[in-house]
Amino acid sequence: MIIESSIARFGQYCIFMGRVFSVPQKWRVFGRKFIQEVGKLGLDSIPLTIVISIFIGAVICIQMQLNMTNPIMPAYSTGLATRDILLLEFSSAVLCLILSGKVGSNIASEIGTMRVTEQIDALEIMGINSACFLVLPKILAFMVFIPVLVIFSIATGLFGGWIIAAFTDLISVSRYIYGIQTMFIEWYVWYTIIKAIVFSVIITSVASYCGYYVKGGALEVGKASTNAVVSSYILILLFDLILTILLMQ
Amino acid sequence: MIEVKDIEKSFDGVKVLKGVSATFETGKINLIIGQSGSGKTVLMKSLVGLVRPEHGAILYDGRDLMTMDATQLRQLRTEIGMLFQGSALFDSETVLGNVEFPLMMYTRMTPAERRDRARFCLERVGLKGADEKFPSEISGGMQKRVAIARAIALNPKYLFCDEPNSGLDPKTSILIDELLYDITHEYGMTTVINTHDMNSVLGIGENIIFINKGHREWVGNKDLIYTTTNEALSDFVFATDLFQKVKAYVLEHTHQ
Numbered sequence: 001m002i003i004e005s006s007i008a009r010f011g012q013y014c015i016f017m018g019r020v021f022s023v024p025q026k027w028r029v030f031g032r033k034f035i036q037e038v039g040k041l042g043l044d045s046i047p048l049t050i051v052i053s054i055f056i057g058a059v060i061c062i063q064m065q066l067n068m069t070n071p072i073m074p075a076y077s078t079g080l081a082t083r084d085i086l087l088l089e090f091s092s093a094v095l096c097l098i099l100s101g102k103v104g105s106n107i108a109s110e111i112g113t114m115r116v117t118e119q120i121d122a123l124e125i126m127g128i129n130s131a132c133f134l135v136l137p138k139i140l141a142f143m144v145f146i147p148v149l150v151i152f153s154i155a156t157g158l159f160g161g162w163i164i165a166a167f168t169d170l171i172s173v174s175r176y177i178y179g180i181q182t183m184f185i186e187w188y189v190w191y192t193i194i195k196a197i198v199f200s201v202i203i204t205s206v207a208s209y210c211g212y213y214v215k216g217g218a219l220e221v222g223k224a225s226t227n228a229v230v231s232s233y234i235l236i237l238l239f240d241l242i243l244t245i246l247l248m249q
Numbered sequence: 250m251i252e253v254k255d256i257e258k259s260f261d262g263v264k265v266l267k268g269v270s271a272t273f274e275t276g277k278i279n280l281i282i283g284q285s286g287s288g289k290t291v292l293m294k295s296l297v298g299l300v301r302p303e304h305g306a307i308l309y310d311g312r313d314l315m316t317m318d319a320t321q322l323r324q325l326r327t328e329i330g331m332l333f334q335g336s337a338l339f340d341s342e343t344v345l346g347n348v349e350f351p352l353m354m355y356t357r358m359t360p361a362e363r364r365d366r367a368r369f370c371l372e373r374v375g376l377k378g379a380d381e382k383f384p385s386e387i388s389g390g391m392q393k394r395v396a397i398a399r400a401i402a403l404n405p406k407y408l409f410c411d412e413p414n415s416g417l418d419p420k421t422s423i424l425i426d427e428l429l430y431d432i433t434h435e436y437g438m439t440t441v442i443n444t445h446d447m448n449s450v451l452g453i454g455e456n457i458i459f460i461n462k463g464h465r466e467w468v469g470n471k472d473l474i475y476t477t478t479n480e481a482l483s484d485f486v487f488a489t490d491l492f493q494k495v496k497a498y499v500l501e502h503t504h505q
Contacts, residue, residue, distance in 0.1 A: 026354055118337040125297055125409075126351055127326030 013209050019131035020139065020205070033137040041103050041138060041204070042145030046152060052098055053091070053153040057160025060085050065170045078171055079179015082161045084188070091153040092192040093240045096199035099149070100232035104207035107138055108228035111211030112221035120212070135208040139201060146200040147193045154192075195243050202235045250275045251296065251407065251439055256305030258291055265291045266302065267463040276437045278430055278453045280444055283460035284485060290411070292460060293443045297331060297409055298322060309407065327355050330400030330438075332410040336392040338384040338399070344371065345380040348398045355403060370398040374428055390421035394428070401432060407439045408432075414446040422446060426453050447492055450474065459485070475499050 024030035064078040123130040165176035210228035251273040258266040273279040294300040307314040348367035374394040414422040433440040459467035
């Protein structure tokens with residue numbers, strides 16, 4: 001029964017995505033909506049990204065320094081580990097898990113409310129492909145903007161580590177800076193951006209799907225919002241594993 | 250004119266529409282009435298293509314909705330305006346933005362021309378000075394007016410209204426009825442209204458279709474409804490003491 005309903009939902013999701021990835025009816029209107037979504041989903045996520053990344057960067061730096069104090073460990077290990085943790089996992093997977101809570105619930109509740117208040121029906125009556133009109137700008141806007149958030153996250157995470165080095169006696173600034181510059185592999189940046197782009201599509205499309213097919217009232221919109229976040233979490237973790245195997249081997 | 254021929258629709262094995270046929274006349278207020286659960290909302294949704302019947306035909310001036318391809322359906326929908334029960338205004342747009350929306354999607358008007366047309370429509374529904382307000386900042390009655398203005402922005406041939414009076418006070422309900430009546434006659438539209446409101450039935454019902462348990466049981470107008478022999482219709486329309494008194498008064502004065 002669960003397998004049957006899962007297959008049915010996956011099929012419904014595929015049909016939905018087929019409708020989403022259609023040619024917009026009016027490019028000018030699409031462009032306007034795209035810019036609005038970049039602001040709403042992307043720019044508005046910058047403060048959260050900065051705050052979380054600074055704190056996590058600082059905590060990683062402290063943990064690395066406290067737990068890797070060993071004469072055989074090279075001096076640069078704390079900075080290097082902080083950088084690589086941020087680069088490989090935090091600024092893509094963990095950041096996207098956190099953003100799926102903000103962006104995913106926002107999208108699911110917005111589209112779900114439009115569904116229960118008949119705004120989506122109104123678009124359909126006007127002959128507008130509501131799935132494409134509402135969802136495509138969100139997916140593309142977040143896809144385009146997520147690399148910016150990732151770069152912000154890496155930079156501010158490293159800055160968080162620097163704060164620890166500069167204002168505590170745990171590690172010197174020069175050792176930290178030396179550590180974050182040591183053995184830098186450029187591919188890691190591309191790897192994290194590729195992962196984040198895939199996760200951005202998961203967050204926006206799953207949340208839109210959950211909102212679009214809401215039936216009922218406010219209670220169901222709330223449930224759809226929760227489902228969107230939970231489903232995104234699971235899919236992000238699954239794809240994190242798949243992409244790590246594919247891209248790092 | 251819209252003709253519905255023998256349409257049937259089921260949900261989870263339960264037949265909601267059982268071979269309904271009806272004609273909705275051009276330039277008239279066509280009312281669909283019936284008790285809750287009688288199938289009138291499904292009939293309305295079938296008419297606009299939100300629900301697909303399993304059987305029958307829906308003809309818009311001879312064009313069958315059921316056999317249209319996506320392009321033909323899109324074209325037809327530019328000829329349709331709809332007023333939803335909850336108004337269904339776009340929360341993120343202002344009043345003016347809501348009325349401009351269909352113009353933006355379907356015309357090549359300049360922004361200034363769009364604004365002028367939208368303002369004209371808003372003035373036509375008696376709404377001035379609320380252009381820059383958001384739907385959440387105006388009353389239910391005003392929201393209905395904005396929704397009507399949006400529905401008529403493209404000069405539709407067909408106007409559908411789902412319970413236009415729900416949630417409104419009696420005075421505002423009458424104003425909305427009068428407005429719908431006026432614009433229907435002014436623009437020669439085929440207006441189809443799904444309603445529970447007996448004031449509307451007795452006030453503006455030029456062509457009334459009574460749906461009961463999935464069947465079309467009666468067709469007539471507001472004058473014929475007083476003398477109907479259909480018990481279900483009579484019980485439904487004249488359910489309250491007030492309306493029974495109105496019926497008695499009208500029949501008495503008609504005979505005199």
